[in-house]
Amino acid sequence: MDEHSLEMGLRRALEREEFFLHYQPQVDARTGRVEAVEALIRWLRPEQGLVSPALFIPLAERTGLIVEIGDWVLRTACLQSRRWLDARLPPVRMSVNLSARQFSDADLAGRVAAALDAAGLEPRDLELEITESMMARDPEAASRILRTLRSSGVRLMIDDFGTGYSSLSSLKRFSVDGLKIDRAFVQNLPHDRHDAIITRAIVGLADELGLDTVGEGVETPAQRAVLSDLGCRLLQGYLTGAPQPPDALAERLSALAAA
DSSP: OOHHHHHHHHHHHTTTTOEEEEEEEEEETTTOOEEEEEEEEEEEETTTEEEOHHHHHHHHHHHTHHHHHHHHHHHHHHHHHHHHHHTTOOOOEEEEEOOHHHHTOTTHHHHHHHHHHHHTOOGGGEEEEEEHHHHHHSHHHHHHHHHHHHHTTOEEEEEEETSSSOOHHHHHHSOOSEEEEOHHHHTTTTTOHHHHHHHHHHHHHHHHTTOEEEEOOOOSHHHHHHHHHHTOOEEOSTTTOOOBOHHHHHHHHHHHHHO
């Protein structure tokens, strides 16, 4: 695909309303209750069809368009949470990924507060996902940003834990609420001994520090069983729920409420 054409399309995608969000459940490993959902952006380009996020997200990051797109995701996800609450569905926390450029934006806290206010949500209703590499670029600045966000009541998760510039000291320095165990450690469970040891260590470390854990990329009952036995609290993956349009997820939440 021609990158110039893709960039031009990306610049017009917001005004043409070509983006939409799907939501992937994060379920309690013991009860199966949906506790949170992760907002995942999709791009339907009329002349081409669905464009893989693996193609357009890095391009948006390089061009700086990711800030505007990220703001749209944040606002749209918060408004969707409001719609579910207004429909009297069981409350679920909304989880939104932050890009590196968003995280370095001096007005990040203001943008987050504005999205929450526009949707009429409490800060505790929102969870922001950041990566270790984002924090490693400027640890002092990252520490200040995280303290500001967390003091507002928003939850913070370290995404893809253990795959980036991992440092155990970062868990002491940075104020976060939980860790997401990357799918790289989950996909070969229970057969890969090393992945099992690493996963057990992450869960144990998080538990001792009072942090939540989310296992990503759960696709088999065996993976679910191992993570549950190890004490991983939340599970996310195709076994527990594929990314879904908001109406489909609403049906699932409604069914759980009626059970």
